[in-house]
Amino acid sequence: MGLMSRSAAGIYAARLQRGMATRWREWGELAIQGLLLFAAMVSVFTTLGIVAVLVIEAVPFFQQVSLIEFLTDPQWTPLFAQKHFGILPLVAGTFLTSAVALALAMPVGLLSAIYLSEYAPARVRAILKPALEVLAGIPTVVYGYFALLFVTPLLKRVIPDLETFNALSAGLTMGIMIIPLISSLSEDALYAVPGSLREAAYALGATRLEVALRVVIPAALSGIVASFILAASRAIGETMIVAIAAGQRPILTLDPRRAIETMTAYIVQVSLGDTPHGTLEFRTIFAVGLVLFLLTLVFNLIALRIIERYREVYR
Amino acid sequence: MEEIVLETQNLTVYYNGRPAIEGISLRIPRRRITAIIGPSGCGKSTLLRCFNRMNDLIPSARVTGRVLFEGVDLYGPDVDVVEVRRRIGMVFQKPNPFPKSIYENVAFGPRIQGIRDRRRLDEIVERCLRAAALWDEVKDKLHQNALTLSGGQQQRLCIARALATEPEVLLMDEPASALDPIATMKIEDLMRELAREYTIVIVTHNMQQAARVSDYTAFMLAGEDRVGRLIEFGPTQQIFTRPRDRRTEDYITGRFG
Incomplete structure (x- = not known):
């Protein structure tokens, strides 16, 4: 055994x-x-x-070049005889085009997100959402020429003293480009709000608009803000549209009718030009690139933090 | 004779052209608790949602027949849905407070009615939280997020929120089914308390609950055709002790469902 x-x-x-x-x-x-x-x-x-x-x-x-000069000198002329290395004009150019783009894209993007999530019948949503997202698939170089050859002439009829290269036209076109980014991400955030909250609000006598404005948007707010920040980051980093349509003149101005130069456009200009490698002039693009990288990094980190917090809202 | 607040006449609801409930005629007495019981899929919730027109939110739903509230057809052409829902409040199966403060949850209804005066809102919030037996538990943390409350507290908050629009009728769709027994008991006690002032219609799949809290009971059942019909309606005691219909007896004695 x-x-x-x-x-x-x-x-x-x-x-x-x-x-x-x-x-x-x-x-x-x-x-x-x-x-x-x-x-x-x-x-x-x-x-x-x-x-x-x-x-x-x-x-x-x-x-x-001292960091102080880099950050405070109001002129950027590294390619001229009289050299100045103040990044402010490039930062102002980037800020200007991005601000114009966001001023267009945030309201339009959010409104279309609200329409898609709260108003559109399922069938309309199924067609409209992908259609909007197709906008994001258009190559930015096409947007660039669209801005220069279509938007600018159109704007000139309304604003006669608009320069041929200008921040307004590039910014507006960039805004059109980032609408789908905002509408798609915001719509995801709105759509993720539980239907039970909408029901609760309707049962208290709320109208459709009140449900959207007082319940759904507040509940999705962090997702919406995150989409805005990602869009801002996208606008700051956008290159082709501004390189083609906004000009190559680094001046410190906040007038969107004028030609300006963004950080990205400057990098393109030097990369494609005949500036010899290894020179101080050439190295400027790395300094500008670093600033650009840090700016977008900060924006993306903020967006990530907000998205994380937003995940905690329900259970 | 009881005074009737809500009445359905030959009510039929279709989803995608197919009837879900059919030919329901029911009279809900004032300041009583009426329970609608029946097995899953018999259309209890569908019926309940006709009383405040929540079925309007489902695009494929169509309603025929009449639902009279104080003698007015709720599905009539000149009826304001917003006003209907204000006067006939609803509490849902799963507690669904807004991700706002406790205070803002209760103040939501009054605010959308345009009440802005802070003192009046304070007064409404306190009165409704007291009526929902929640005031003592939350009075020191009114501005905390409502989602920090326990499930039972959240459900009582939802009741307080519904009371804040000063409804005459409270519809409750299995209000305790997501709660533990102690929280359930509190909700049931609260319902008895509220029935002094409000008419309550509760959907429940818990027969003991219906027997414990309700004055009247409606028994619904879906036949082979999966269309829900009203089988029997009467005082709760009679339904549970001397049902007239064989199917009611089978259900309450636990032979199916």
Whole structure:
């Protein structure tokens, strides 16, 4: 009896030992895990690499140009004989085009999100939402020429002293481009508000508009704000439209009728021009790139934080 | 004779052209608790949602027959839905407070009616929270988010919120089914208390609950055709002790459902 049970136990114990097949399977699992990790890390390392290049190239720049001059000098003329390295005109240009874009895209994007989420019948929504998102798929170079060759001439009829290259036209076109970003993300946030909250409000005698304004929007507010910030980040980083339609004249102005130059457009100008590599003039683009990177990084981090908080709203 | 507040006459509701409930004729007496019971899918909630026209929110729903409130057809051409819902309040199965403060939840109804005066709002909020037996638990944290309350407290907050529009009727759609037994008991006590002033119609799948709290009981059942019909209506005691219909007896004795 004792002997029998011991041999039976031996058989079961032998089954617990790992065979060759099991070992191969374990190796396979590890290899796949490694591959997936590698894929995930590619973008992280690329980002780190970009930051490293920006910093390495910007350091020698800041050895020659003081940070104070960089941040306070009201002129940006690194390519002229009389050199000034004040980034303010480029920041103002970026701010101006982005402000125009957001002034258009935030209200229009939010209103279309409200329409899609709260008013549109299912069938209309099924057609309109993808249609709006197609706008985001148009190459930005097309938007750029659209701004220069269509929007600007149109605006000139209303505003005669509009310059051919101007911040207004580029900003408005950029606004059209980022409407789908805002409407799509905001609509997701609005749509995610539980139907039970809408029911509660209707049952208290709220009208459709009151339900949207007093219940759904407040409940989705953080998602909406996050979409605004991501859109701002997109506008700041947008290159093609402003490079084509906003001009290449870095002047410190807040007048949207005038030609300006954004940070991104300046980087394009130098990258494509005949500025010799390794010179101070060439290194300016890394300093500008660093500022641009930090600005968009901050905006994206804020958006992420807000989105995280917004996830906590319901249960 | 009881005074009748709500009455349905040959009420039929269609979803996508198919009837969900059919030929319901029912009279709800004033300041009484009327329970609608029946197995899942018999159309209890559909019936309840006709009383404040919540079915309007479902595009595919169509209603025929009449629902009279104080003698006026709620589905008549000149009826203001907003006013209907203000005078016939509703509490839902799952507590659904707004992600706002306790105060703002109760003040929501009065605010959309245009009441802005802070002192009047304060007074309404306190009165309704007291009526919902919640005041003592929340009076020191009125400006805290309502979602920090327990499930039972949230449901009583939803009742307070419904009372704030000064309704005459309270519709309750399985108001305790998501709550634990103690929270359920509190809601039931509260219902008895509220029935002194309000007419209450409660949908429940819990027969004991119907027997405990209600004065009248309506039993609904869906036949083979999955269309819900009213089988029997009467004083709760009679329904539970001497049902006239065989199917009612089978249901309350637990033979199905």
